[in-house]
Amino acid sequence: MNTDEYQELLSEFNELKKENLDLDLTRGKPSPKQLDLSNPLDGILEGNFQLKDGSDARNYGGILGVPEARQLGAEFLGTRPELTMVGGNSSLNLMYHFVDNMMEKWGSGIKFICLTPGYDRHFSICEHFGIEMIDIPMESSGPNIEKIEETIRKDHSVKGIWCVPKYSNPSGHTYADPVVNRMASLPKLGGKDFKIFWDNAYVVHDLEMDSEKLLNLSKEAEKSGTDNDIVMFASTSKVTFAGAGISFLSTGKESLLDFEKYLSRQMIGFDKINQLRHVKFLKNLDETKKLMAKHRAILKPKFDLVLSILENKLGNKDVATWTYPRGGYFISLDTLPGLAKRTVHLASELGVKLTPAGATFPYGLDPADSNIRIAPSFPELDELEKAVNVLATCIQLAQAESCLKGKNNG
Numbered sequence: 112m113n114t115d116e117y118q119e120l121l122s123e124f125n126e127l128k129k130e131n132l133d134l135d136l137t138r139g140k141p142s143p144k145q146l147d148l149s150n151p152l153d154g155i156l157e158g159n160f161q162l163k164d165g166s167d168a169r170n171y172g173g174i175l176g177v178p179e180a181r182q183l184g185a186e187f188l189g190t191r192p193e194l195t196m197v198g199g200n201s202s203l204n205l206m207y208h209f210v211d212n213m214m215e216k217w218g219s220g221i222k223f224i225c226l227t228p229g230y231d232r233h234f235s236i237c238e239h240f241g242i243e244m245i246d247i248p249m250e251s252s253g254p255n256i257e258k259i260e261e262t263i264r265k266d267h268s269v270k271g272i273w274c275v276p277k278y279s280n281p282s283g284h285t286y287a288d289p290v291v292n293r294m295a296s297l298p299k300l301g302g303k304d305f306k307i308f309w310d311n312a313y314v315v316h317d318l319e320m321d322s323e324k325l326l327n328l329s330k331e332a333e334k335s336g337t338d339n340d341i342v343m344f345a346s347t348s349k350v351t352f353a354g355a356g357i358s359f360l361s362t363g364k365e366s367l368l369d370f371e372k373y374l375s376r377q378m379i380g381f382d383k384i385n386q387l388r389h390v391k392f393l394k395n396l397d398e399t400k401k402l403m404a405k406h407r408a409i410l411k412p413k414f415d416l417v418l419s420i421l422e423n424k425l426g427n428k429d430v431a432t433w434t435y436p437r438g439g440y441f442i443s444l445d446t447l448p449g450l451a452k453r454t455v456h457l458a459s460e461l462g463v464k465l466t467p468a469g470a471t472f473p474y475g476l477d478p479a480d481s482n483i484r485i486a487p488s489f490p491e492l493d494e495l496e497k498a499v500n501v502l503a504t505c506i507q508l509a510q511a512e513s514c515l516k517g518k519n520n521g
Protein backbone atom coordinates (compact mmCIF):
# COMPACT_ATOMS: atom_id res chain seq x y z
CA MET A 112 0.00 0.00 0.00
CA ASN A 113 1.49 3.35 -1.00
CA THR A 114 0.37 6.88 -0.21
CA ASP A 115 -1.22 7.33 -3.66
CA GLU A 116 -3.46 4.31 -3.19
CA TYR A 117 -4.44 5.59 0.24
CA GLN A 118 -5.28 9.03 -1.19
CA GLU A 119 -7.38 7.40 -3.89
CA LEU A 120 -9.38 5.44 -1.32
CA LEU A 121 -9.78 8.54 0.81
CA SER A 122 -11.21 10.53 -2.08
CA GLU A 123 -13.58 7.63 -2.89
CA PHE A 124 -14.64 7.73 0.77
CA ASN A 125 -15.23 11.49 0.62
CA GLU A 126 -17.26 11.15 -2.57
CA LEU A 127 -19.45 8.53 -0.90
CA LYS A 128 -19.93 10.85 2.07
CA LYS A 129 -21.60 13.39 -0.19
CA GLU A 130 -24.33 10.85 -0.97
CA ASN A 131 -25.78 11.21 2.55
CA LEU A 132 -26.75 7.56 2.67
CA ASP A 133 -28.97 6.09 5.34
CA LEU A 134 -28.79 2.31 4.95
CA ASP A 135 -29.10 -0.54 7.42
CA LEU A 136 -27.40 -3.93 7.11
CA THR A 137 -27.67 -4.80 10.78
CA ARG A 138 -30.38 -7.31 11.59
CA GLY A 139 -31.71 -10.25 9.62
CA LYS A 140 -35.18 -8.94 8.96
CA PRO A 141 -37.43 -10.11 6.13
CA SER A 142 -38.16 -7.39 3.57
CA PRO A 143 -41.68 -6.02 3.08
CA LYS A 144 -42.00 -8.11 -0.13
CA GLN A 145 -41.28 -11.25 1.88
CA LEU A 146 -43.81 -10.26 4.53
CA ASP A 147 -46.42 -9.71 1.81
CA LEU A 148 -46.18 -13.41 0.95
CA SER A 149 -47.99 -14.19 4.18
CA ASN A 150 -50.71 -11.55 4.03
CA PRO A 151 -53.40 -14.24 3.56
CA LEU A 152 -52.89 -15.00 7.27
CA ASP A 153 -55.03 -11.97 7.94
CA GLY A 154 -58.63 -13.12 8.07
CA ILE A 155 -57.82 -16.71 7.13
CA LEU A 156 -59.99 -18.16 9.90
CA GLU A 157 -63.13 -16.42 8.64
CA GLY A 158 -64.69 -16.67 12.06
CA ASN A 159 -64.03 -20.39 12.49
CA PHE A 160 -62.15 -20.94 15.74
CA GLN A 161 -62.83 -24.61 16.19
CA LEU A 162 -59.88 -26.94 16.58
CA LYS A 163 -59.65 -30.47 15.19
CA ASP A 164 -60.39 -31.87 18.65
CA GLY A 165 -63.58 -29.81 18.78
CA SER A 166 -62.33 -27.26 21.33
CA ASP A 167 -62.55 -23.50 20.93
CA ALA A 168 -59.27 -21.67 20.16
CA ARG A 169 -60.65 -18.47 21.68
CA ASN A 170 -60.79 -19.91 25.18
CA TYR A 171 -58.22 -20.82 27.83
CA GLY A 172 -56.51 -24.19 27.83
CA GLY A 173 -53.66 -26.01 26.14
CA ILE A 174 -50.44 -24.38 27.31
CA LEU A 175 -48.43 -26.65 24.99
CA GLY A 176 -50.28 -25.34 21.97
CA VAL A 177 -53.07 -26.46 19.67
CA PRO A 178 -52.59 -30.07 18.51
CA GLU A 179 -52.47 -29.18 14.81
CA ALA A 180 -49.69 -26.62 15.43
CA ARG A 181 -47.76 -29.12 17.56
CA GLN A 182 -47.91 -31.45 14.57
CA LEU A 183 -46.51 -28.69 12.32
CA GLY A 184 -43.75 -27.91 14.84
CA ALA A 185 -42.83 -31.58 15.03
CA GLU A 186 -42.47 -31.64 11.24
CA PHE A 187 -40.22 -28.56 11.34
CA LEU A 188 -38.03 -30.11 14.02
CA GLY A 189 -38.13 -33.71 12.82
CA THR A 190 -39.67 -35.07 16.00
CA ARG A 191 -43.05 -36.10 17.44
CA PRO A 192 -46.02 -33.83 18.25
CA GLU A 193 -46.32 -35.13 21.82
CA LEU A 194 -42.73 -33.96 22.44
CA THR A 195 -43.30 -30.57 20.82
CA MET A 196 -44.90 -27.43 22.16
CA VAL A 197 -45.90 -24.24 20.41
CA GLY A 198 -45.23 -20.84 21.91
CA GLY A 199 -45.80 -17.22 21.00
CA ASN A 200 -44.06 -15.20 18.36
CA SER A 201 -40.50 -15.76 19.57
CA SER A 202 -38.39 -18.90 19.89
CA LEU A 203 -35.76 -16.75 21.59
CA ASN A 204 -38.27 -16.15 24.36
CA LEU A 205 -38.67 -19.92 24.80
CA MET A 206 -34.87 -20.29 24.93
CA TYR A 207 -34.63 -17.60 27.59
CA HIS A 208 -37.30 -19.27 29.70
CA PHE A 209 -35.80 -22.72 29.29
CA VAL A 210 -32.51 -21.38 30.64
CA ASP A 211 -34.33 -19.51 33.40
CA ASN A 212 -36.04 -22.71 34.53
CA MET A 213 -32.76 -24.64 34.46
CA MET A 214 -30.93 -22.00 36.51
CA GLU A 215 -32.68 -23.28 39.64
CA LYS A 216 -31.16 -26.74 39.10
CA TRP A 217 -27.80 -25.56 37.80
CA GLY A 218 -27.13 -23.03 40.55
CA SER A 219 -24.44 -20.39 40.20
CA GLY A 220 -20.92 -20.58 38.76
CA ILE A 221 -21.93 -22.38 35.59
CA LYS A 222 -20.63 -22.12 32.03
CA PHE A 223 -21.90 -22.51 28.48
CA ILE A 224 -20.02 -23.31 25.30
CA CYS A 225 -20.63 -20.62 22.69
CA LEU A 226 -19.64 -21.34 19.12
CA THR A 227 -18.15 -18.37 17.36
CA PRO A 228 -18.90 -16.43 15.39
CA GLY A 229 -22.43 -16.91 16.70
CA TYR A 230 -25.79 -15.35 17.47
CA ASP A 231 -25.46 -12.36 19.77
CA ARG A 232 -28.81 -12.88 21.50
CA HIS A 233 -27.78 -16.34 22.71
CA PHE A 234 -24.79 -14.67 24.31
CA SER A 235 -27.01 -11.99 25.86
CA ILE A 236 -29.06 -14.68 27.60
CA CYS A 237 -25.86 -16.06 29.16
CA GLU A 238 -24.74 -12.60 30.20
CA HIS A 239 -28.09 -11.91 31.77
CA PHE A 240 -27.96 -15.05 33.91
CA GLY A 241 -24.29 -14.62 34.78
CA ILE A 242 -23.32 -17.75 32.82
CA GLU A 243 -19.65 -17.70 31.86
CA MET A 244 -19.12 -18.22 28.13
CA ILE A 245 -16.44 -20.47 26.67
CA ASP A 246 -15.71 -19.66 23.07
CA ILE A 247 -15.11 -22.50 20.59
CA PRO A 248 -14.71 -21.66 16.89
CA MET A 249 -17.11 -22.81 14.18
CA GLU A 250 -15.63 -24.59 11.20
CA SER A 251 -17.16 -25.26 7.81
CA SER A 252 -18.49 -28.68 8.87
CA GLY A 253 -19.72 -27.45 12.25
CA PRO A 254 -17.91 -26.87 15.50
CA ASN A 255 -14.75 -28.68 16.55
CA ILE A 256 -16.42 -31.59 18.31
CA GLU A 257 -13.21 -32.94 19.91
CA LYS A 258 -12.67 -29.61 21.59
CA ILE A 259 -16.27 -29.54 22.81
CA GLU A 260 -16.05 -33.07 24.20
CA GLU A 261 -12.78 -32.32 25.95
CA THR A 262 -14.17 -29.11 27.50
CA ILE A 263 -17.27 -30.87 28.84
CA ARG A 264 -15.30 -33.84 30.14
CA LYS A 265 -12.81 -31.67 31.97
CA ASP A 266 -15.17 -29.15 33.51
CA HIS A 267 -18.50 -30.31 34.93
CA SER A 268 -19.64 -26.76 35.57
CA VAL A 269 -20.20 -26.54 31.78
CA LYS A 270 -23.96 -26.97 31.56
CA GLY A 271 -24.94 -26.02 28.06
CA ILE A 272 -24.06 -25.30 24.46
CA TRP A 273 -25.77 -23.05 21.93
CA CYS A 274 -26.01 -24.49 18.42
CA VAL A 275 -27.51 -23.14 15.20
CA PRO A 276 -27.02 -26.39 13.32
CA LYS A 277 -28.31 -25.48 9.87
CA TYR A 278 -27.18 -22.41 7.92
CA SER A 279 -25.68 -21.13 11.14
CA ASN A 280 -25.94 -17.48 12.13
CA PRO A 281 -23.74 -15.89 10.81
CA SER A 282 -21.43 -18.34 8.98
CA GLY A 283 -24.16 -20.20 7.08
CA HIS A 284 -22.47 -23.54 7.82
CA THR A 285 -24.42 -26.75 8.47
CA TYR A 286 -23.16 -29.39 10.90
CA ALA A 287 -21.85 -32.56 9.26
CA ASP A 288 -23.40 -35.91 10.25
CA PRO A 289 -20.54 -37.10 12.50
CA VAL A 290 -20.71 -33.83 14.43
CA VAL A 291 -24.45 -34.23 15.07
CA ASN A 292 -23.99 -37.88 15.92
CA ARG A 293 -21.34 -37.11 18.55
CA MET A 294 -23.32 -34.12 19.81
CA ALA A 295 -26.10 -36.48 20.86
CA SER A 296 -23.73 -38.13 23.34
CA LEU A 297 -22.36 -34.91 24.86
CA PRO A 298 -24.72 -34.97 27.86
CA LYS A 299 -23.18 -38.30 28.91
CA LEU A 300 -19.68 -36.80 29.08
CA GLY A 301 -20.22 -33.99 31.52
CA GLY A 302 -21.86 -33.12 34.79
CA LYS A 303 -25.54 -33.50 35.63
CA ASP A 304 -28.14 -31.65 33.56
CA PHE A 305 -25.97 -30.68 30.61
CA LYS A 306 -28.31 -29.35 27.88
CA ILE A 307 -27.87 -28.87 24.16
CA PHE A 308 -29.76 -25.83 22.87
CA TRP A 309 -30.43 -26.75 19.24
CA ASP A 310 -31.70 -23.55 17.67
CA ASN A 311 -32.85 -24.64 14.24
CA ALA A 312 -33.94 -21.12 13.27
CA TYR A 313 -33.03 -21.66 9.59
CA VAL A 314 -34.31 -25.19 9.14
CA VAL A 315 -36.38 -24.38 6.02
CA HIS A 316 -34.44 -21.35 4.80
CA ASP A 317 -32.66 -22.66 1.71
CA LEU A 318 -31.07 -20.31 -0.81
CA GLU A 319 -30.59 -23.18 -3.28
CA MET A 320 -33.11 -25.68 -4.64
CA ASP A 321 -31.45 -28.54 -2.81
CA SER A 322 -31.53 -28.20 0.94
CA GLU A 323 -28.41 -29.05 2.93
CA LYS A 324 -29.03 -32.21 4.90
CA LEU A 325 -28.86 -32.15 8.67
CA LEU A 326 -28.84 -35.35 10.67
CA ASN A 327 -31.86 -35.60 12.97
CA LEU A 328 -30.57 -34.84 16.48
CA SER A 329 -33.69 -36.05 18.27
CA LYS A 330 -33.36 -39.52 16.70
CA GLU A 331 -29.66 -39.64 17.57
CA ALA A 332 -30.42 -38.51 21.12
CA GLU A 333 -33.12 -41.16 21.53
CA LYS A 334 -30.58 -43.79 20.51
CA SER A 335 -28.09 -42.36 23.02
CA GLY A 336 -30.68 -42.01 25.79
CA THR A 337 -30.07 -38.27 25.98
CA ASP A 338 -33.42 -37.07 24.61
CA ASN A 339 -34.26 -35.18 27.81
CA ASP A 340 -31.01 -33.26 27.54
CA ILE A 341 -31.58 -31.80 24.11
CA VAL A 342 -33.96 -28.98 23.45
CA MET A 343 -34.73 -27.94 19.91
CA PHE A 344 -36.24 -24.68 18.71
CA ALA A 345 -37.61 -23.18 15.52
CA SER A 346 -40.11 -20.52 14.59
CA THR A 347 -42.00 -19.06 11.68
CA SER A 348 -40.44 -15.62 12.23
CA LYS A 349 -38.74 -15.73 8.82
CA VAL A 350 -41.42 -17.86 7.22
CA THR A 351 -44.52 -15.71 7.82
CA PHE A 352 -44.40 -12.53 9.93
CA ALA A 353 -41.21 -11.85 11.92
CA GLY A 354 -43.20 -9.96 14.53
CA ALA A 355 -46.26 -12.19 14.64
CA GLY A 356 -45.32 -15.78 13.97
CA ILE A 357 -45.35 -18.86 16.16
CA SER A 358 -42.48 -20.71 17.83
CA PHE A 359 -41.69 -24.36 18.49
CA LEU A 360 -39.81 -26.21 21.21
CA SER A 361 -39.19 -29.93 21.30
CA THR A 362 -37.44 -31.97 23.98
CA GLY A 363 -37.74 -35.28 25.84
CA LYS A 364 -40.97 -36.24 27.65
CA GLU A 365 -39.82 -35.46 31.20
CA SER A 366 -38.04 -32.33 30.14
CA LEU A 367 -41.19 -31.04 28.41
CA LEU A 368 -43.29 -31.81 31.48
CA ASP A 369 -40.87 -29.88 33.65
CA PHE A 370 -40.92 -26.89 31.30
CA GLU A 371 -44.72 -27.02 31.17
CA LYS A 372 -44.81 -26.79 34.98
CA TYR A 373 -42.51 -23.79 34.87
CA LEU A 374 -44.63 -22.04 32.21
CA SER A 375 -47.89 -22.73 34.04
CA ARG A 376 -46.73 -20.45 36.84
CA GLN A 377 -46.63 -17.55 34.40
CA MET A 378 -49.49 -18.02 31.98
CA ILE A 379 -52.51 -20.08 31.03
CA GLY A 380 -51.53 -20.36 27.40
CA PHE A 381 -50.05 -18.72 24.31
CA ASP A 382 -52.03 -17.17 21.44
CA LYS A 383 -53.88 -20.18 20.06
CA ILE A 384 -55.70 -18.20 17.40
CA ASN A 385 -52.40 -17.25 15.79
CA GLN A 386 -51.33 -20.88 16.01
CA LEU A 387 -54.52 -21.92 14.24
CA ARG A 388 -54.05 -19.22 11.60
CA HIS A 389 -50.57 -20.52 10.92
CA VAL A 390 -51.73 -24.10 10.51
CA LYS A 391 -54.48 -23.02 8.13
CA PHE A 392 -51.94 -21.06 6.10
CA LEU A 393 -48.82 -23.25 6.20
CA LYS A 394 -50.67 -26.59 6.44
CA ASN A 395 -47.60 -28.81 6.73
CA LEU A 396 -43.87 -28.91 6.08
CA ASP A 397 -44.20 -29.67 2.35
CA GLU A 398 -46.53 -26.72 1.81
CA THR A 399 -44.24 -24.53 3.94
CA LYS A 400 -41.37 -25.39 1.61
CA LYS A 401 -43.40 -24.04 -1.32
CA LEU A 402 -43.72 -20.73 0.52
CA MET A 403 -40.00 -20.80 1.27
CA ALA A 404 -39.29 -21.14 -2.47
CA LYS A 405 -41.03 -17.76 -2.90
CA HIS A 406 -38.82 -16.30 -0.18
CA ARG A 407 -35.81 -17.76 -1.95
CA ALA A 408 -36.77 -16.01 -5.19
CA ILE A 409 -36.63 -12.68 -3.34
CA LEU A 410 -33.58 -13.42 -1.19
CA LYS A 411 -31.22 -15.20 -3.56
CA PRO A 412 -30.59 -12.21 -5.87
CA LYS A 413 -29.68 -10.17 -2.79
CA PHE A 414 -27.11 -12.68 -1.60
CA ASP A 415 -25.76 -13.01 -5.15
CA LEU A 416 -25.41 -9.25 -5.43
CA VAL A 417 -23.48 -8.96 -2.16
CA LEU A 418 -21.16 -11.79 -3.13
CA SER A 419 -20.48 -10.41 -6.60
CA ILE A 420 -19.63 -6.93 -5.23
CA LEU A 421 -17.31 -8.45 -2.64
CA GLU A 422 -15.62 -10.51 -5.33
CA ASN A 423 -15.28 -7.60 -7.75
CA LYS A 424 -14.01 -5.13 -5.22
CA LEU A 425 -12.04 -7.30 -2.81
CA GLY A 426 -11.51 -10.57 -4.65
CA ASN A 427 -7.82 -10.12 -5.39
CA LYS A 428 -6.87 -7.83 -2.55
CA ASP A 429 -6.21 -10.20 0.37
CA VAL A 430 -8.02 -7.93 2.81
CA ALA A 431 -11.03 -10.10 3.62
CA THR A 432 -12.61 -13.52 3.25
CA TRP A 433 -16.30 -14.32 3.40
CA THR A 434 -18.74 -17.23 3.37
CA TYR A 435 -20.92 -18.44 0.48
CA PRO A 436 -24.03 -19.54 2.38
CA ARG A 437 -26.49 -21.97 0.82
CA GLY A 438 -29.21 -20.86 3.22
CA GLY A 439 -30.02 -18.75 6.24
CA TYR A 440 -29.92 -14.99 6.53
CA PHE A 441 -26.29 -13.93 6.73
CA ILE A 442 -22.90 -13.69 5.10
CA SER A 443 -20.01 -13.77 7.53
CA LEU A 444 -17.03 -11.68 6.51
CA ASP A 445 -13.60 -11.66 8.11
CA THR A 446 -11.30 -8.73 7.51
CA LEU A 447 -7.59 -8.95 8.22
CA PRO A 448 -7.13 -8.93 12.02
CA GLY A 449 -7.71 -5.62 13.71
CA LEU A 450 -9.82 -3.99 10.99
CA ALA A 451 -13.44 -4.86 11.79
CA LYS A 452 -14.19 -2.14 14.36
CA ARG A 453 -12.57 0.54 12.23
CA THR A 454 -14.44 -0.68 9.12
CA VAL A 455 -17.80 -0.57 10.91
CA HIS A 456 -16.99 2.91 12.20
CA LEU A 457 -15.98 4.20 8.76
CA ALA A 458 -19.17 2.73 7.23
CA SER A 459 -21.27 4.47 9.87
CA GLU A 460 -19.63 7.77 8.88
CA LEU A 461 -20.98 7.12 5.38
CA GLY A 462 -24.48 6.36 6.68
CA VAL A 463 -24.30 2.56 6.45
CA LYS A 464 -25.16 0.76 9.67
CA LEU A 465 -23.53 -2.63 10.19
CA THR A 466 -23.90 -5.03 13.12
CA PRO A 467 -21.35 -3.79 15.69
CA ALA A 468 -17.99 -5.50 15.25
CA GLY A 469 -17.58 -8.06 18.01
CA ALA A 470 -21.33 -8.74 18.33
CA THR A 471 -20.86 -12.26 17.01
CA PHE A 472 -18.61 -13.11 20.00
CA PRO A 473 -19.36 -13.53 23.72
CA TYR A 474 -19.23 -10.23 25.62
CA GLY A 475 -19.02 -8.44 22.25
CA LEU A 476 -15.29 -9.14 22.12
CA ASP A 477 -13.88 -10.55 18.89
CA PRO A 478 -10.28 -11.40 19.86
CA ALA A 479 -9.09 -10.92 16.27
CA ASP A 480 -11.34 -7.88 15.65
CA SER A 481 -12.10 -9.25 12.21
CA ASN A 482 -15.67 -10.59 11.96
CA ILE A 483 -18.48 -8.59 10.36
CA ARG A 484 -21.97 -10.02 9.88
CA ILE A 485 -23.75 -8.93 6.72
CA ALA A 486 -27.54 -9.16 6.65
CA PRO A 487 -28.70 -8.69 3.04
CA SER A 488 -32.41 -9.50 3.45
CA PHE A 489 -34.07 -6.19 4.25
CA PRO A 490 -32.80 -3.54 1.79
CA GLU A 491 -33.93 -3.44 -1.82
CA LEU A 492 -31.29 -4.34 -4.43
CA ASP A 493 -30.32 -0.75 -5.30
CA GLU A 494 -29.78 0.12 -1.63
CA LEU A 495 -27.94 -3.10 -0.99
CA GLU A 496 -25.57 -2.37 -3.86
CA LYS A 497 -24.71 1.02 -2.38
CA ALA A 498 -24.28 -0.38 1.12
CA VAL A 499 -21.95 -3.20 0.09
CA ASN A 500 -19.88 -0.87 -2.07
CA VAL A 501 -19.47 1.33 0.99
CA LEU A 502 -18.47 -1.69 3.05
CA ALA A 503 -15.86 -2.75 0.49
CA THR A 504 -14.38 0.76 0.34
CA CYS A 505 -14.28 1.00 4.13
CA ILE A 506 -12.51 -2.35 4.50
CA GLN A 507 -9.83 -1.20 2.06
CA LEU A 508 -9.51 2.20 3.70
CA ALA A 509 -9.20 0.63 7.15
CA GLN A 510 -6.45 -1.60 5.83
CA ALA A 511 -4.69 1.30 4.11
CA GLU A 512 -4.75 3.33 7.32
CA SER A 513 -3.36 0.41 9.26
CA CYS A 514 -0.56 -0.17 6.71
CA LEU A 515 0.45 3.48 6.73
CA LYS A 516 0.34 3.59 10.52
CA GLY A 517 2.57 0.50 10.58
CA LYS A 518 5.01 2.13 8.18
CA ASN A 519 5.10 5.38 10.14
CA ASN A 520 5.64 3.50 13.40
CA GLY A 521 8.15 1.12 11.96
Ligand SMILES: Cc1ncc(COP(=O)(O)O)c(C=O)c1O
Binds near residue numbers: 139200203280312
Ligand atom coordinates in the same frame (compact mmCIF):
# COMPACT_ATOMS: atom_id res chain seq x y z
C1 LIG B 1 -30.20 -18.19 15.27
C2 LIG B 1 -31.43 -17.42 15.61
N1 LIG B 1 -32.25 -17.86 16.58
C3 LIG B 1 -33.35 -17.19 16.91
C4 LIG B 1 -33.69 -16.02 16.28
C5 LIG B 1 -34.92 -15.30 16.73
O1 LIG B 1 -36.02 -16.10 16.48
P1 LIG B 1 -37.46 -15.69 16.99
O2 LIG B 1 -37.96 -14.60 16.14
O3 LIG B 1 -38.23 -16.95 16.83
O4 LIG B 1 -37.33 -15.29 18.42
C6 LIG B 1 -32.87 -15.52 15.27
C7 LIG B 1 -33.19 -14.26 14.60
O5 LIG B 1 -32.42 -13.68 13.90
C8 LIG B 1 -31.71 -16.24 14.93
O6 LIG B 1 -30.87 -15.81 13.98
